[in-house]
Amino acid sequence: MTKLQTEVENIKKMINHAQNIAVVGHHNPDGDCIGCCVAMSLWLESKSKNVAIFADGDIPEKFSYMPKVQEFNAHPEIEHFDLLIVLDLSDSKRLGVWENLPNISDQIIVIDHHIKPAFKRVDILIDMPQYASCGEIIFELFELLKVKLTIEMATALYTSIICDTGCFLFSNTTANTHRVAEALMERHKLEIEMINFRNFRAYDRCVIPVVTYVLKNMKFEFGGRLSISVLPYKIVKKWNLNYESRHGLFKYATDANGVISSIFITELAKGEFNVSLRSLGDIDVAKIAQKLNGGGHRNASGATYKGQLKDLKQILIAEFAKVLA
Template sequence: MFISMNEAGKFLEGCDNVYIFTHQSPDGDCTGAGFALHDILRNMGKKSAVLCSDEFPEKFNFITNTENNADFTPETFITVDIADTKLMGKYAEIYGDKINLCIDHHISNKDYAERTLLESDSAAACQVLYKLACTMGIELSDYSAGCIYTGIATDTGCFKFESAGAETHEIISEIMRHHKLNYAKINREMFDVKSKKRLEMESTVIKNMEYHLDGKLTIICVTDDMVKENNLLPDDLDGLTAISLQAEGVEVGITIKGGTNDEYKISMRSANDINVSEICKSFGGGGHIKASGCKITGNLDNVKKSLIDAVRKGLEK
């Protein structure tokens, strides 16, 4: 059931002993939203903990280095930035059908929770959470403001995407005005700083990038074998899709990861007007119009072929 900001606020006021779930392969938005909500609930005198199926990347240490102890009997289950319980990873089976509140901004949200606060035109789950906090009359701590800033910055590609509209900038301006925040440092660490290994991998990825459909489609492929060979961490693979969209004339950029048991994880990005959410839906996935994903099983050549066909159809529309 979809609910309003007011209803979500009332629910938060009445709840306690909360497990907050972020999605697997955590990004800045779910990490920021999870820990900001954790901080908000603690400041309301409630017990809470953030749970994630995967480890949080080190670059989010300034967010995750806080007391976070799940050693209590939970009564309330909240997800942030999770469109589908599948994305809860190992927690999906135990808690997937128990979610009391979902705070999200994905147009593809499956409405799996008892209550869903969905703003599909919000740039980030952190933006939804910020507005919820305002509705509740909560004054954010500098720490929470930093979490929310990070989530909005990362989900908008450092305020480059169309999703970062007037409202997003107004919220960021409010955050900057009222909180001590080293946003230049956050942005440098989120977007510019890369390990030597990562830089080397990027150069390999660029060298091996495939151009299809007259250069309108680019494909980057990083298989599990390559990951093992080069000792890469999940964090080293983050944001590769951005590279696929740097090619001049490109409309759709695809990143293929995985390969163990012939299972591939596909990330798809659109440079302009192609709706990649629709293309990914045809493979059982989804996401945003310009950024979506899906999983495909098969041998790599066939996976690529079906993706190229699907994008060709998308371009012809």
């Protein structure tokens, strides 16, 4: 029995007893997080629940093909919830500006696929890191609860799956990932060309100078197996780079032939750095991120760091040396 199968009756009861429900994802919400929150909210509303959706940060415009994306963060004034459902979120710190939600909610369900989710108080915790996306877990939950998926819910869950697997490219993609995608596509005529184009091909021409900067300044270590990119604060500020536009740049750091792991450092404010780590195969970058009090998945992790860039680089290179040298 999976954790989900064991807990499904308790989840059902908890949701049935709640009327006012908050659904929250992580800050800088990505496609998995947004897809899960949308699918969950649509289902709860079909059960006549009052639902408020939260995720700290901008909801990227590319997700506007899903319903409810306009409703994220629309109800900051609500002071109490019967139930809080936390999705795709491993650490209460990643609630960002919504860190108070657990304190104003009677009960809390966490459903996540990160390694070791960390929360102070949880009534039901479903942590299934073997799943590529949180969307896969929500699909399974809906199956167990015999929820009839609408095309909007299927579109949202399909978005979850493709976004966390890089459109079925990453090593976290499993047979189950494909089975869930198959089931979603079998039930509804999803607009996969539009969804995939928006998420994996489309780019704004205004990012061209930044892409040029990244390509020109990329450094390689360990015989070209590690790439290191740094976006200094002056570039971030000059081009007004938000999380979404920065995220699209990781591809250049990770996809050069021969590169099996990458470091992408963004200076968000003077002396304050966002670190994104990616890897292929068995190289566990979550462990390296944990050294900086960050975390994530084996092949995709992140952390923040305050201090000197040269010290940060030194720490990271020393860690990568353990697996690459």
